[in-house]
Amino acid sequence: MPASSKTTQHAAADVFTAIAHPVRRQILDMLVPGEQSVGQLAEPFVESQAMTRPAISQHLAILLESGLVDREKRGREQYYRLRPENLNDLRDWLRHYEHFWSDKLDALGDYLNRLAQEEQTPDET
């Protein structure tokens, strides 16, 4: 069969894979306040000699492929912005466990709440 799409160098890049790398998570965090150019995103890494700029470009490509970010070209700069709707996969997956786990921990939660309350209201006898 003919190539259905370009495979730059990596395979698929689902959301789970995309957020597995700490640098990629850090980039996402940097995008919370708003869109950023590649230069802006790369600056702290390059400045601290943690990584070179192309490495950031590659991480951005993976984030792009996962749908967690998109980009817009403006002048000679590329502005990346968050597209967190695509965290839905992750959200749904997580919710599956949340309900299980909140059931299990309800009793413990109640207990801890009682403890905290008793601390706030010192009972003198």
Place this chain on the structure above:
Amino acid sequence: MPASSKTTQHAAADVFTAIAHPVRRQILDMLVPGEQSVGQLAEPFVESQAMTRPAISQHLAILLESGLVDREKRGREQYYRLRPENLNDLRDWLRHYEHFWSDKLDALGDYLNRLAQEEQTPDET
């Protein structure tokens, strides 16, 4: 310096890494109904020739290290169970984006709700 701990063959295994692999997610799903032995967990993979049993053991070791599961030895079987409290890291991280994203999508949500309502209450003029 002396080895602080045993490094079987992998490095750290945080939660993000642990859930990055589809097989590991599938194993977690299998544990939702309750604890399972390694044999039970491995069976569908081995039966379908997708993987051998040691491979499952290795995935379980990573899940164990991440804190997402624990195990209890009973007889000659090891029973693994979910420990989803340790999804807190992930939960907290995700919540960070959720609020950002729900803000952004509120308007759209309202719009869609209005659409749905209008569909249910056909307006004859």
Place this chain on the structure above:
DNA sequence: AGTATACATTAGCAATTGCTTACGTGTCAA
């Protein structure tokens, strides 16, 4: 005791990941 079961652990490997350096392309500025 010996044998089978249920598992972990190891060694070895092919494939993938994550980086760097080098290069290519479009855009602004003089």
Place this chain on the structure above:
DNA sequence: TTGACACGTAAGCAATTGCTAATGTATACT
């Protein structure tokens, strides 16, 4: 047009991952 800038992309590489086959180690069974 010529050059600098902002970026993507490719080639090459060391390190890691994910598997298998082989081996070790308790536990139960006879």
